[in-house]
Amino acid sequence: MSISIRFDGDELQGRDGATIAGVLLANGQRTWRDAQGAERGIFCGIGICQDCILTVNGVEGVRACQRPACDGDVIERETSA
Amino acid sequence: MTRVIVIGAGPAGLAAAASASAAGADVVLVDEGERVGGQFWRHHPDFTDPRLQHQLGRFGTLRAALGSVRMLSSTSVWRVENFPLRVHVLTGPTDAANRQGETLEADAIVVATGAHDRVLPVPGWTLPGVTSAGAAQALAKRDALTLGERTVVAGAGPFLLPVAQSIAILGGEVAEVVEAASISTIVRGWGAKAWQLTAAAGKAGELGSYVASLAQHRTPYRFGSAVTRIHGSDAVEAVTVQRIDPQWRPIAGTERTVECDSVALGHGFTPRLETAIQFGCEISSTRFVTVDSQQQTSVAGVYAAGEITGIGGADAALAEGEIAGLAAAGIPGADLRYRSPLAARRRMRAFAARLDVHGIRPGWTAWLDDDTIVCRCESVRKASIDEYAGVSSRGMRLATRAGLGACQGRTCGRSVEDIVGACQPGQGSDSRPVFDNRPVLSSVRIGELAALSDLAAPPSPASTPTTVADTPTTDSAGGS
Ligand SMILES: Cc1cc2nc3c(=O)[nH]c(=O)nc-3n(C[C@H](O)[C@H](O)[C@H](O)COP(=O)(O)OP(=O)(O)OC[C@H]3O[C@@H](n4cnc5c(N)ncnc54)[C@H](O)[C@@H]3O)c2cc1C
Ligand code: FES
Numbered sequence: 001m002s003i004s005i006r007f008d009g010d011e012l013q014g015r016d017g018a019t020i021a022g023v024l025l026a027n028g029q030r031t032w033r034d035a036q037g038a039e040r041g042i043f044c045g046i047g048i049c050q051d052c053i054l055t056v057n058g059v060e061g062v063r064a065c066q067r068p069a070c071d072g073d074v075i076e077r078e079t080s081a
Numbered sequence: 082m083t084r085v086i087v088i089g090a091g092p093a094g095l096a097a098a099a100s101a102s103a104a105g106a107d108v109v110l111v112d113e114g115e116r117v118g119g120q121f122w123r124h125h126p127d128f129t130d131p132r133l134q135h136q137l138g139r140f141g142t143l144r145a146a147l148g149s150v151r152m153l154s155s156t157s158v159w160r161v162e163n164f165p166l167r168v169h170v171l172t173g174p175t176d177a178a179n180r181q182g183e184t185l186e187a188d189a190i191v192v193a194t195g196a197h198d199r200v201l202p203v204p205g206w207t208l209p210g211v212t213s214a215g216a217a218q219a220l221a222k223r224d225a226l227t228l229g230e231r232t233v234v235a236g237a238g239p240f241l242l243p244v245a246q247s248i249a250i251l252g253g254e255v256a257e258v259v260e261a262a263s264i265s266t267i268v269r270g271w272g273a274k275a276w277q278l279t280a281a282a283g284k285a286g287e288l289g290s291y292v293a294s295l296a297q298h299r300t301p302y303r304f305g306s307a308v309t310r311i312h313g314s315d316a317v318e319a320v321t322v323q324r325i326d327p328q329w330r331p332i333a334g335t336e337r338t339v340e341c342d343s344v345a346l347g348h349g350f351t352p353r354l355e356t357a358i359q360f361g362c363e364i365s366s367t368r369f370v371t372v373d374s375q376q377q378t379s380v381a382g383v384y385a386a387g388e389i390t391g392i393g394g395a396d397a398a399l400a401e402g403e404i405a406g407l408a409a410a411g412i413p414g415a416d417l418r419y420r421s422p423l424a425a426r427r428r429m430r431a432f433a434a435r436l437d438v439h440g441i442r443p444g445w446t447a448w449l450d451d452d453t454i455v456c457r458c459e460s461v462r463k464a465s466i467d468e469y470a471g472v473s474s475r476g477m478r479l480a481t482r483a484g485l486g487a488c489q490g491r492t493c494g495r496s497v498e499d500i501v502g503a504c505q506p507g508q509g510s511d512s513r514p515v516f517d518n519r520p521v522l523s524s525v526r527i528g529e530l531a532a533l534s535d536l537a538a539p540p541s542p543a544s545t546p547t548t549v550a551d552t553p554t555t556d557s558a559g560g561s
Contacts, residue, residue: 014434017127027284030228030316031209036460039315042228043457043492045216046120047113047175048197048353049455050487050524059178061487061524065216066175068115 007032014069021045021052021064024075024076032064034079054078084109085409086187087354088158091119092395093387094193096422097409099146104208108150109185111170113157113523117144119195120215121395128225133247135287136395158524161359166382167191171529178526182533189382189409192357192370193402194359196350196388199274200236201445202496204453205311205320206346214244214347228255229343233320235259235308236347238439242291244345245300255300256341259322261329261348262439263305268439280455284432307331308344309448317342319501328444348441352389353370355522356513374423375414376405386411393433400425446500455500456493458486463500470501474516477501480524489521 001016005023013043014023021042031039032054044050045065052064055079083106087098090112098110110117122140131137153172155437157180160169166187173180189228189490198213205211209230212220214236220226231254234245238260245255251355262270279285295302309331324335352369363371363379367396370385372378378385387398387403403422412418449455459482477483483497484490490497497516 005373018127018224022220022226025224025226025228034458035207038207038460040207040263040457041209042216042220044197044210046221048488049213049457049492051485052178053311056176059176062176062525063524065219068174075442081201 003060003069005071005073006074007075008077016071018069019065020054020056020062020067020073020075022071023069024064032075032077034077082408083189083411084187085109085189085191086111086166086185087191087193087406087409088112088168089119089161089193089195089387089422089454090114090117090152090154091193091195091387091398092121093195093398093402093405094119094144094191094407095140095147096399097191097384097386097406098150099143100403100406100418100422101410102148102150102406103146103413104407105225106189106406106410109153109187110147110150111153111156111158111168111185113155113175115155117147117152117154117285117377120219121398123219123222125223127224129222130225130250132250133243135224139399148380158356159522159525160520161190161356163360163380169533171525176524176526178528179532182529187382189384189410189411189536191376191384191386191402191405192360192362192378192389193385193387193398193405194275194356194389195355195398196352196392197491198347199349199351199495200346200492201348201441202449202453202455202493203308203311203346203448204342205313205317207317207454207457207460208313208317210312210313210317210343211311212345214240214345215350217343217345218244218247221247221251223269225251227251227343228345229317229341230254231256231341231344233257233259233308233322233339233341234345234347235320235322236349237261237441238347238349238436239288240347240350242288242295244347246291248345249294249298249300255298256302256339257294257322258302259306259308260439261307261325261442263327266327266438267304271435285396292515307335307445307448308346312338318346319359320344323448326444328441330444330447347447349436349439350388350392352392354389354518357383357385357389359522374515375419376401377407377408383410391430391433392436393429397426397429397433400429441499443499443502449500455496456481456483456486456490458488458492459483466497466500466507477516484516487511487524490516491526494518 047052047066056062085106156172169179198215309323311345324332384405400422461483465481
């Protein structure tokens with residue numbers, strides 16, 4: 001089964017049951033956050049480092065490696081000043 | 082009926098829940114993951130390649146034994162209390178804004194919160210494409226993905242083996258496995274009886290499969306070496322692999338460049354102590370939870386099992402969990418049910434003691450530049466840590482912001498301690514300030530805390546939405 005999510009306006013297809021990080025990575029997107037001018041994505045993979053956070057359906061600070069993706073999720077990048 | 086709460090559903094927690102339940106206790110098992118299994122049995126029913134899973138029979142038996150256990154998945158423990166023993170939890174999708182709160186009471190608690198990768202900083206380690214070794218393993222098991230096409234797996238310890246194997250099984254190329262311990266150190270440490278010891282610990286089959294996989298893919302395995310620099314402008318393009326001395330100082334003139342698009346780094350594991358610290362459990366000088374022969378901590382009614390009491394692998398965690406579960410259920414020490422897990426724990430401890438040969442040596446700080454980021458969250462560079470090496474851990478945090486970011490020092494804490502130690506020669510490791518000590522258990526939103534108004538007052542406010550404490554609510558225990 002396939003799901004579709006929006007990432008910064010683009011529609012991405014993913015497998016039902018994958019994590020948000022899994023869907024982004026499977027779509028060739030290795031980073032999704034700007035930390036003081038440097039790109040970051042997944043680092044610890046188990047919810048410890050918080051490097052992978054993004055905004056999901058308007059809620060900030062969601063760890064992409066821990067959150068299962070749901071059909072219709074709207075995902076946005078975050079910038080930490 | 083004795084009420085037991087088990088925190089963590091990895092091998093240790095599953096074994097504890099199963100044995101406590103079989104001994105007649107009323108058991109609640111709590112884990113923040115979507116499914117039971119912890120790090121060792123991380124899986125997804127549709128995605129996980131069965132070749133990446135070990136001891137599935139044991140996993141099946143444990144899951145079947147959870148029949149009468151109340152299982153709370155996707156549930157984070159965010160606060161615990163003694164006298165009476167209480168566990169405050171939030172249930173719902175990870176980092177969602179309105180998870181459901183609940184307070185559980187128990188007669189005994191088993192803390193089995195496991196460990197996470199220890200990753201030593203290296204110039205370039207914040208580039209996209211660099212992950213922890215555990216992340217590579219978790220991605221492989223949970224999402225059936227490899228991060229890149231050509232990966233260098235580097236660090237120390239036997240965990241690099243399953244990581245390399247998983248990447249290869251999923252079709253990724255492993256350019257090299259780079260192990261810091263030298264072959265002579267490994268032979269001396271494991272001794273001539275290495276194979277016997279491995280066989281006694283039941284590890285021979287698993288080890289054999291990793292070695293066969295490396296041979297089949299002709300993966301080079303380098304000993305006494307480290308990745309001392311990661312190159313790339315926007316993402317990983319190559320690494321420098323260098324020989325290191327027994328103290329892990331890079332040896333000049335031995336540099337080689339290895340092209341790759343991803344790097345998996347793991348220099349061992351560090352325990353997730355937050356829950357045990359909040360219960361007030363005694364922590365040893367080597368920074369593990371202190372337990373007695375029945376896995377009881379220094380706090381009455383609180384037991385600890387698995388990697389939080391020492392890094393020994395899944396089998397050690399299973400044995401300790403079984404003992405802790407029986408003890409938490411009130412089974413006296415002379416009972417025959419302890420016999421088999423006690424024997425397994427003895428065997429596994431002998432095996433785990435040998436892992437010391439892969440232990441981090443202080444010379445690693447010599448591969449850092451002044452500019453290398455040490456604290457990833459706050460982008461704090463090594464030069465700033467050096468500058469404040471003489472101040473207390475609290476002073477260090479406030480002056481540099483190291484450890485004050487969203488992860489609260491989980492990633493950088495131990496590294497900062499090592500760098501400070503290197504700046505203060507002559508001090509034993511025990512007299513260094515303790516930087517890796519977190520009062521905050523897990524990410525909670527202020528809104529969620531407000532909704533739980535019947536619970537205790539929240540810690541200090543956050544400037545990021547995902548963590549409660551942006552400033553330390555207490556100074557670290559050993560702050561000098
Ligand atoms: C990322 C990673 C991958 C690993 N993969 C392997 C592998 O493939 N093979 C191998 O042999 N070893 C692996 N290990 C080593 C592994 O840690 C152990 O061998 C084994 O899983 C330890 O068992 P445990 O029960 O002590 O802890 P874990 O398996 O780590 O289980 C701890 C559990 O506690 C839960 N938890 C922690 N804090 C909270 C909280 N506040 N609230 C709720 N739940 C909480 C976690 O979600 C986790 O499920 C891995 C380690 C890591 C860090
Ligand atoms: S990658 Fe570390 S929290 Fe998600």
